[in-house]
Amino acid sequence: MTTVAQADTIKTLTTHYIDGVFVESHGREVMDVIKPTNGKVIARVTLGDEEDTRRAIAAAKRAFAEFNRTTKEERSRYLRQLHEAVSARIDDLTDVMIEEYGGVARFARLIVESGVTAFAAAEKGLQELPLKQSWGKTTVTLEPVGVAGLITAWNANALFICLKLASALAAGCTVVIKPSEMSSLQTRVMVEALNAAGLPSGVYNVVTGLGTTVGAELVRNPDVAKISFTGSVAVGETIMRDGAATMKRVTLELGGKSPTIVLDDAALDKAIPSALILAFLNSGQACAAGTRLLVPKSRLAEVKRAIQEGMRAYTVGDPADSSIMVGPMVSQKQYERVESYIRKGIEEGAEVLVGGEGRPKGLEAGYFVKPTVFVNVKNDMTIAQEEIFGPVLSVIAYDSEDEAIRIANDSKYGLHSAVMGTDLERARRVASQLRAGRVVINNMTDDPQAPWGGFKYSGVGREYGKYGIEAFLEPKAILE
Numbered sequence: 001m002t003t004v005a006q007a008d009t010i011k012t013l014t015t016h017y018i019d020g021v022f023v024e025s026h027g028r029e030v031m032d033v034i035k036p037t038n039g040k041v042i043a044r045v046t047l048g049d050e051e052d053t054r055r056a057i058a059a060a061k062r063a064f065a066e067f068n069r070t071t072k073e074e075r076s077r078y079l080r081q082l083h084e085a086v087s088a089r090i091d092d093l094t095d096v097m098i099e100e101y102g103g104v105a106r107f108a109r110l111i112v113e114s115g116v117t118a119f120a121a122a123e124k125g126l127q128e129l130p131l132k133q134s135w136g137k138t139t140v141t142l143e144p145v146g147v148a149g150l151i152t153a154w155n156a157n158a159l160f161i162c163l164k165l166a167s168a169l170a171a172g173c174t175v176v177i178k179p180s181e182m183s184s185l186q187t188r189v190m191v192e193a194l195n196a197a198g199l200p201s202g203v204y205n206v207v208t209g210l211g212t213t214v215g216a217e218l219v220r221n222p223d224v225a226k227i228s229f230t231g232s233v234a235v236g237e238t239i240m241r242d243g244a245a246t247m248k249r250v251t252l253e254l255g256g257k258s259p260t261i262v263l264d265d266a267a268l269d270k271a272i273p274s275a276l277i278l279a280f281l282n283s284g285q286a287c288a289a290g291t292r293l294l295v296p297k298s299r300l301a302e303v304k305r306a307i308q309e310g311m312r313a314y315t316v317g318d319p320a321d322s323s324i325m326v327g328p329m330v331s332q333k334q335y336e337r338v339e340s341y342i343r344k345g346i347e348e349g350a351e352v353l354v355g356g357e358g359r360p361k362g363l364e365a366g367y368f369v370k371p372t373v374f375v376n377v378k379n380d381m382t383i384a385q386e387e388i389f390g391p392v393l394s395v396i397a398y399d400s401e402d403e404a405i406r407i408a409n410d411s412k413y414g415l416h417s418a419v420m421g422t423d424l425e426r427a428r429r430v431a432s433q434l435r436a437g438r439v440v441i442n443n444m445t446d447d448p449q450a451p452w453g454g455f456k457y458s459g460v461g462r463e464y465g466k467y468g469i470e471a472f473l474e475p476k477a478i479l480e
C-alpha cells in the first residue's frame, strides 16, 4: 500500500444537501481529496450511497408537484436570486477550484464567472422561448420533463452545476445534482452559495458520491425522467444504455479532439497565439481544447518558429500564481495518462518540438507535465485520434483546403473547431463544412445564447440558452 502525505490541516465533509438542508451521509465510504500541486491529502469526504440518492430523488419528486406549475416570472425570479447568491461567492469558488484540482487562476475565475452568467442567460433564454402556442383548435405547451439527474465532470464543476441547474429550473424541472467526486470541496462552497438564494426546499438536491453508486442510481431510478451528463464517452455510453430501461431522456456532453485549421492566408503572429490558447486551455484539461493544429505545408517552417516563440509564455507551476499558464494535472492517474500519450507519440514517430516526457525541473512533487507540441503528426496516429485531456498539441500539415477539411472531419469527435484566416468569406466557407457543434473563427469566443454540444461521439443534445432549456421540456398538444 502506498502512503500519501497529509497537509497540516485536513477538512472533513460528511453531508449532502437534501430537501433544503445539509444532512449527514448515509453512505460511509470515505475518500481522500489530494492537492495536485504537492500530492498531499487536504480533505476527507464521506461519499453518498444509493440510499442518499433515493432520498434526494424523493425530495425532488415532492417539490416537482408544485414547481412544475410555476410561471415564467417566478422561475425568472429564482434565477435572479441564484445569480446574485453565486455572484457573491466568485472569489471563494475560484480559490477552491485552484486548490482542489489545480485550475490556473485566470481560467478558474473565467469558469466560475461563466457559471454565474449561466443564470442570467437562462433567464433571457426563458423569456425568448414560447412555452405556449395555439393555432386553430390546437394548443401546444412545453412542459417540464420531470425530475432531472445532473452529473458533472471535474474539470469545470462549478460551471456545469450552474449551467445545468439554470436550464433545468428555467424549464420547471426539479433536480438531483451528482457532482464529480473529485470536486467535493468546490461543490461544498457552491451549495452554500446556492443555499443562500433561498429557493423552495427540494427544488435542487446535491449528493456527492461515486458514479457507480450515486450516478448509477440516478440513471436506474424510474422517478428520474432525464439525465444531463458531462463527462467521458465511456460513461456516456453506459448512461445511454442503462437509461434505456426507464426510457430516460439524455443530454450527453462528451469528449473532443478539436481541430484548429490555420488557412494559408492567416497572419501567423495572431493565428498561432490564438491556436495555442485554444490548445492549452485549462492546462489542456478542456473538452473544447484545440489539440489538432492543421497548418499548410507551404508555411510549416514559419509555423514551427511561431510555435516555439509562442510556447515561451506557457509557464508551468503553482496555479495560484496569476502569471502561470499551465498547472498540474488533476490526479496521479491523469498525470500517468498524459505521460503515456507523450511516450506513444514518440514511439509512433511524431517529433517533439517543445516539451516531452517527464516532470518539468523543480516541480517533482505534484502532477506536473511539460506542455508538449508534436510536429510531423499523421492524423491516424493515436495522439491525433484519442482525447488526451492534457497539454499536448499535435501539428498536422496539409496540402490543400479540401485536405484540411477532410482531416478536420476525420475524427470520431465533433465538439468544437476553429478556423484562422484573413479572408473572412473563405474562413466562413471552411467553417460551414466542419462537422462540429461549434466553430469559432479567428479566436476563442463565447455566446451564452448559442448552443453547445457535439456531433458524433462528442455527445447528444445541446446546452446553453433556449436550446439548453428545451432539453428539459416535453411538447404537449391539446386538440379540441
Ligand code: NAD
Binding pocket: 151, 152, 153, 154, 155, 156, 178, 179, 180, 181, 209, 210, 211, 212, 214, 215, 216, 219, 230, 231, 232, 233, 235, 236, 238, 239, 252, 253, 254, 255, 256, 286, 287, 387, 389, 415, 453, 454, 458, 459
Ligand atoms: P467521467 O466520465 O469519468 O466522469 C463524469 C461524471 O460521471 C462523474 O461525476 C462520475 O462520477 C460520473 N460517473 C462515472 N461512472 C458513472 C456511471 N456508471 N453512471 C453515472 N455516472 C457515472 O469524466 P471526467 O473524468 O470527470 O471528465 C473528463 C471527460 O469529460 C473528458 O472526456 C471531457 O472531454 C469530458 N467533458 C466534456 C465536456 C463537454 O461539454 N462536452 C465538458 C467537460 C468535460
